[in-house]
Amino acid sequence: MANGKLFIGKTVRELRVSRNWNQSQFAERLGISTSYLNQIESNNRPVSATVLLALVDKFQLKVSEIAGGEGDRLLSAFSEALTDPLFESLSPTAQDLKLVVQNAPSVAHALILAHQAYRRSTERLADIDQELARGMSEATPYEEVRDYFHFVDNYIHDLDLAAEQLATEMGLPEDPLGALRRKLEQQHRISVRYQENEVALRRFDARSSTLHLNKYAPAQTQQFQMAVQLAQVEAGDTIDRISAAAGFRTPEANEICKIGLHNYFAGALLMPYGEFADAARKLRHDVELLALQFNASIEQVCHRLSTLQRPGRKGIPMFFARVDRAGNITKRHSATKLQFARFGAACPVWNVHQAFEAQGRIIRQMAETPDGGQYLSLALQVSKRLGGFRGQETTYALAFGCETSNAEAFVYADDLLDTPSVQYDPIGVSCRICERANCPIRAWPPIKGRIGVDHHQRMTVPYQIK
Known part of the structure; x- marks a missing residue:
């Protein structure tokens, strides 16, 4: 494969699915055969210049958006893993890494997981040998879920659409506290109570169908926790399906992922995709103004800005x-x-x-x-x-x-x-992976660099990087 060929099967497939088109319908709009589209989506063939121009012209996609995304993140993580001295004798080129990421991404993911286990084993072997006997060399459930969201671009299409539709029905983002409470109490028969002695931010009593909120939590936190409760009753089946499809190794990771998906739905409900994306563009990403407009915290706004990756309408x-x-x-x-x-x-x-x-x-x-x-x-x-x-x-x-x-x-x-x-x-x-030789506040030498020591001269860092 020559340099410059573009394999974007995942992006093309997501764009088609987001419009509920089958391959024949999408191929017709692009002016190509169904078999060619199938090969593109399977990453068996790159997109031609003609198809690339059609994607840009007909679906207003930016070339930078088409070329970037998961491939860049996977390539970065893959490259970082291979900087380990363990692989020093192999020295794969940048083109070698790109070939693996583009044509066999599952192999790259597998090597990253193997390297993570190796690093954890190496670090723990020095101090806590007994942990290895208990199988602690695997990624923790929390880390496994973190990587899942990272590699899906922090965007869950089905959940985002469902939250946006519900927001429209409820009239959000206007009066979120009132709208959320009415929805819970009138439709789901869940009473909302504010407690002075409540330690948790949110506690649901299933027997009495009562949601207890901390009275002293900020309003943005209270409404977010109500939105999380609404996610459980409105989108529980969808969240269960998405989490199960992720194929986590442990039940703990599956449950942690559900928490992340509940929070995702809550953010998408309070800041519906279309309205929020338009406001972000109009206000030029002023997070303080966005927080005021959507009655949200600045952290909630920043997090939501990082999820604007909807195919065909990316932020x-x-x-x-x-x-x-x-x-x-x-x-x-x-x-x-x-x-x-x-x-x-x-x-x-x-x-x-x-x-x-x-x-x-x-x-x-x-x-x-x-x-x-x-x-x-x-x-x-x-x-x-x-x-x-x-x-x-x-x-x-x-x-x-x-x-x-x-x-x-x-x-x-x-x-x-x-x-x-x-x-x-x-x-x-x-x-550890930065090769800058002249950084005065370096904490560690790079793992792939050679260091030298001059006993007759002392700089800010007590060694030189060769």
């Missing part, structure tokens, strides 16, 4: 992450080429770490990765307090942004793009 490809003070990434997704570290901490140059020093203010950064990718990165600190003076407060940072080619769609980039010579901060995925 701006974004990345989104939530990071705690210790540097742990507790939420993450990227529809861009920027990927987050799967092992170890995030790059210390990334502006998400600065957000903890600037409470309530959005930190902006123009960043560049070692592969030449350039990004607008935005970060802000968010705090949540449950209760009064003695209530528990949780603080973390949100990071979101896009590639600079799409930065004009963000209000935050205006004066940055107007600067004659934009300065880009050099960031990486993580120190």
